Amino acid sequence: MTVGIRPRRSALYMPGSNARALEKAKTLDVDCLILDLEDAVVPDAKELARTQICEAVAGGGYGEREVVVRINGLGTPWGEDDLAAAVKAGPDAILVPKVNSPADLQRIALKLAVLGASRDLKLWAMMETPEALLNAGAIGACGKDPQVRLSCVVMGTNDLAKETRARLTPGRAAMMPWLMTCVAAARAGGVDILDGVYNAFQDEEGFAAECAQGVEMGMDGKTLIHPKQIDTCHAAFSPTPEEIAWARKINEAFDQPENADKGAIQVEGKMVERLHAQMGRRVIAIAEAIAARS
Ligand code: COA
Ligand code: MG
Secondary structure (H helix, E strand, O other): OOOOOOOOOEEEEEEOOOHHHHHHHHHOOOOEEEEEOOOOOOHHHHHHHHHHHHHHHHHOOOOOOEEEEEOOOOOOOOHHHHHHHHHHHOOOEEEEOOOOOHHHHHHHHHHHHHOOOOOOOEEEEEEOOHHHHHOHHHHHHHHHOOOOOEEEEEEOHHHHHHHHOOOOOOOOOOOHHHHHHHHHHHHHHOOEEEEOOOOOOOOHHHHHHHHHHHHHHOOOEEEEOOHHHHHHHHHHHOOOHHHHHHHHHHHHHHHOHHHOOOOEEEEOOEEEEHHHHHHHHHHHHHHHHHHHHO
16 A cells, blocks of 8 residues: 655755756755756746756766656747656656646646656646646546656645735645645545745744644645755654654554454554554655655
């Protein structure tokens, strides 16, 4: 059930135009890297960024880090070339910006087939338009369609604020219904979901609070804009020793012969059901995958 689980606690964006950042990425303790050709790169630097990113990806050296290239949309002058170049370079995934509906992903998936992309190449989708929020369930459901190969959705909260005019305030009250809708959409489709970025990267306290909120919402991890955000993010999204110990304890309890035919038992004064043991097994699998990586 938990075979192939992949920690995605942190996903650091870096502009493809920043050669220094692409190199530095090889030394950062981060789960995923999003090498950006889109919002972080100005039009004049698009081609240079594409060349730099593709050389870096093809050159390798990123170890266990999941390498993701964010392309420009197909409706822009750069999208088609970005897609072809990214397929050639061979990252782990391509992140599609401003997805409005499943058709946007299906179109890219068809192109991947035509370009002869490896079956291991996955798609990630940005959830950052009002249309995406209204079509969230259908977009998440692409996780069930092997042709589309969707494995993760990413909240684009800055674009959402721009497009909806909702304010990004501490606590994110206005965004919360959309964030939780997308969590439900991701879970229904069996894909991971990453929370949006926290722009004020010098504000450690505010960032830690937003990470904690993401954990509470059920996010698998958070997108980051600066290396100094990584440690706090990992502290929030890694299972704690107490959670791991509890997960082991309830699984051991259900493994006892006297509990073999029970659906609910008592452990340390708390009712636990087999669903809690299942949740615990996921915690243990994530913790083991993190430990195997470090
Ligand atoms: N990825 C990798 N390295 C990064 C980085 C990132 N996102 N952000 C900063 N760094 C590196 C810098 O290159 C610098 O390295 P050096 O010391 O070897 O020169 C070091 O970290 C310190 O950087 P700092 O001076 O604190 O920040 P800055 O002013 O150079 O850059 C930003 C600030 C916000 C412009 C930069 O962090 C950035 O570009 N972030 C990503 C933006 C992005 O991709 N947005 C799109 C998605 S929301
Ligand atoms: Mg965006």
